[in-house]
Amino acid sequence: MLGKTFKKLDELLTKIEEWTLFAIVIAALLSLFANVALRCLFNYTLAWSEELVRIVIIYSTFLGASVAVKKGSMIRIDAIVQMFPRLKPVLTHYANILMLIFACMMIYYGYKMTHLQFMTNQKTIIMQIPLVIIYSIMPITGVLIFIRTIQVMIQDLK
Structure with a gap:
């Protein structure tokens, strides 16, 4: 039962992440294309285009981090694992715990920053x-x- 729930949650989150990334990147590309075309053809520039692209870069970076955790493609230094292959499960578990701590910090401080922006x-x-x-x-x-980190930890245990 729990496995089916995690699988459906994974499918839902994957669709949301991928479609959101697709939509915002397409929006940024179209606005940049329009901005370049207008600049070259009519010597006119869209001021909002650059601001939109800045926002898209922020969103795609953060959402991309979640996708990277799911796919196991976060940046890692594996020199210790290569020197001591037996430590790989322990170090992987340690890295996952650190990722959970980092996620909790993002939730806490992100909420504080978001709340500040809401108040101001x-x-x-x-x-x-x-x-x-x-x-x-x-x-x-x-x-x-x-x-995603919890999902990766469950997959590692299996």
């Missing part, structure tokens, strides 16, 4: 997007990384 009601300069929307990616990604 700040907005981006050009597009007037509330900064709370941009900062909210931190605690959301923290939760996603926490869930």
